[in-house]
Amino acid sequence: MRATGRGGADTELVTAARDGDPRALDALVAASLPLVYNVAGRALQGHADVDDVVQETLLRVVRHLSDLRDPAAYRSWLIAITVRQVRDREHHRRTARDRTADLDVAYGVADPAGDFAGLTILRLGLTDQRREVAEATRWLDEDDRTLLALWWLEATGELDRAELAAALGLTEAHAAVRIQRMKEQVQVSRAVVRALRSDCPGLRDLTRAWDGRPGPLWRKRLARHVRECVVCRHHGGGLLPLDRLLAGLPLLPVPPGVGERLAAGVPPARDGAPGDAHAVRPGGPRRLIAKGVLGPVAAAAAVAVLVVGGFVVTRQTGASPAPAAAPVVEAPPGTTPPGPTPAITSPSATPPAATATTRPTPKPTTARPVAPAPASTSKRKGVGVWTFDGVSEALASSTASWYYTWNVGHPGVTSPKGAEFVPMIWGAKSVTADNLRQARANGRYLLGFNEPDMGGQANMTVEQALDLWPRLEATGLPLGSPAVAWGGDRPGEWLDRFMSGAKARGHRVDFIALHWYGGDFSTTNAVNQLRSYLQAVHDRYHLPIWLTEFALIDFSNGVRFPSQAQQAAFLTAATRMLGGLSWLHRYAWFGLPATDKDQTGLFRTGSQPTAVGRAFQAAR
Numbered sequence: 001m002r003a004t005g006r007g008g009a010d011t012e013l014v015t016a017a018r019d020g021d022p023r024a025l026d027a028l029v030a031a032s033l034p035l036v037y038n039v040a041g042r043a044l045q046g047h048a049d050v051d052d053v054v055q056e057t058l059l060r061v062v063r064h065l066s067d068l069r070d071p072a073a074y075r076s077w078l079i080a081i082t083v084r085q086v087r088d089r090e091h092h093r094r095t096a097r098d099r100t101a102d103l104d105v106a107y108g109v110a111d112p113a114g115d116f117a118g119l120t121i122l123r124l125g126l127t128d129q130r131r132e133v134a135e136a137t138r139w140l141d142e143d144d145r146t147l148l149a150l151w152w153l154e155a156t157g158e159l160d161r162a163e164l165a166a167a168l169g170l171t172e173a174h175a176a177v178r179i180q181r182m183k184e185q186v187q188v189s190r191a192v193v194r195a196l197r198s199d200c201p202g203l204r205d206l207t208r209a210w211d212g213r214p215g216p217l218w219r220k221r222l223a224r225h226v227r228e229c230v231v232c233r234h235h236g237g238g239l240l241p242l243d244r245l246l247a248g249l250p251l252l253p254v255p256p257g258v259g260e261r262l263a264a265g266v267p268p269a270r271d272g273a274p275g276d277a278h279a280v281r282p283g284g285p286r287r288l289i290a291k292g293v294l295g296p297v298a299a300a301a302a303v304a305v306l307v308v309g310g311f312v313v314t315r316q317t318g319a320s321p322a323p324a325a326a327p328v329v330e331a332p333p334g335t336t337p338p339g340p341t342p343a344i345t346s347p348s349a350t351p352p353a354a355t356a357t358t359r360p361t362p363k364p365t366t367a368r369p370v371a372p373a374p375a376s377t378s379k380r381k382g383v384g385v386w387t388f389d390g391v392s393e394a395l396a397s398s399t400a401s402w403y404y405t406w407n408v409g410h411p412g413v414t415s416p417k418g419a420e421f422v423p424m425i426w427g428a429k430s431v432t433a434d435n436l437r438q439a440r441a442n443g444r445y446l447l448g449f450n451e452p453d454m455g456g457q458a459n460m461t462v463e464q465a466l467d468l469w470p471r472l473e474a475t476g477l478p479l480g481s482p483a484v485a486w487g488g489d490r491p492g493e494w495l496d497r498f499m500s501g502a503k504a505r506g507h508r509v510d511f512i513a514l515h516w517y518g519g520d521f522s523t524t525n526a527v528n529q530l531r532s533y534l535q536a537v538h539d540r541y542h543l544p545i546w547l548t549e550f551a552l553i554d555f556s557n558g559v560r561f562p563s564q565a566q567q568a569a570f571l572t573a574a575t576r577m578l579g580g581l582s583w584l585h586r587y588a589w590f591g592l593p594a595t596d597k598d599q600t601g602l603f604r605t606g607s608q609p610t611a612v613g614r615a616f617q618a619a620r
Contacts, residue, residue, distance in 0.1 A: 079167035136189035382588035390606020427458035489536035519554035
């Protein structure tokens, strides 16, 4: 019987176990152990009670499996039971502490072999910032530790958002809010961890009464000091996004001995009546361990686990680590941004200055260069960039694989490692010998005119664009069509007339560049509308497509922006959809900087992403 790609049991296995197949039940419990262990271990911070919680959870699964009506809901049901057992154990511990205050120290002693944060730090040799994340998890409260475990299981594909929300008894929207707040607490805790290593006299005075044990109360006190102290605030800067730091951690086995400890404490299960296929067999879980099903799992003979920020999540062995973060280089302040339409005007509406030198029009090259397809979905992700204070740092932190500046160069912007610059010939006045030379020198591709169908942008007639096109072809670079603001899918519109004229004249166009802005802020509707538009354009021209500007902005009555949460949700869903289109070679979000005017932007400063920016960083 097979398991799913996420490491959990499929519905056939659950159904067979529920119907009394002993081998299926053994396999189901074995497959469930790592997931339960991960959640309980992180939530309880490796306390000795972890084994008891895991044992009780699996016993409840076996006892009540016959009550599960929908086998497809097994994973969310399993996680919900685990979370409930974690909360019950925390409640019992607090009650016991209140009744026996003199034994408080004993209740705070963790199992040394189960200190997930300590194992992460000592056994993995983490980078400094990953080590800080591992230490920061110790400062979270109980609910946030549980949520952190569930969230990373979601991020690694072990759970989906519906399962996570069901486990917590929340709606998906409420779960999203809780996750965002939890991440913010982790970031605060990271700043506290870093500040405690600094030599700050004020912090030394503040911590004289601290017993050295991390906790939410002292996190709040220390975080307040960090925010107000110039020395500590400086040490708290430059924190990389949590998602990126946790993505590439190596694999470790489940600590040996877990199965044996569980086996030693498993009480007899209730007996089932003869012929009752759903009854628990006497000593069921103990028999599973004795047979060697749970033991090998606990000893990691079949399962590897990922230790993440001090907790583990089940993964297949042999996973490739995420690439290291790109180096950060600060760039000097620059100019203001280009706008997507006349409704948002900017200096980029004025094209780069033309040179006085004129050259004869070269003979067009009709042979189409081979444009290399992206090696993976992540290579598609790009962003439109204009200069602002911290632009290079923001670009590096964005994880974009490529970028462009609506120009042939990128003055004031340092390209991060692994990020490709793509030049553009913006409009008619940009078609100069010097610009074409720079385009050849600076890029492997060339983007054509920017919104020639718009009065506030390149504002070109089709005939004018066709007359100038051979000079762009002469660069020899794979060449993208003029990027129209709208109507790319409709006959008789600007792009259709240009493509017809290019075909008649023998001009070369290697891929279609498009812009798209959605005025419907419903995520599902917006994503469907974007996909329909791209599909219609591709069906019309049968060429690869680059979506070089897109976001949610409503221009129907002035300019209206969605909330950050709506924009972030759209970006996440849209990039997932775009990654599934084989003919969509690249996309670029509009744009990198976030100002009061450009509310779709990803970064307010070089190191301060917006909610949309965080969604972009996580996109693959």
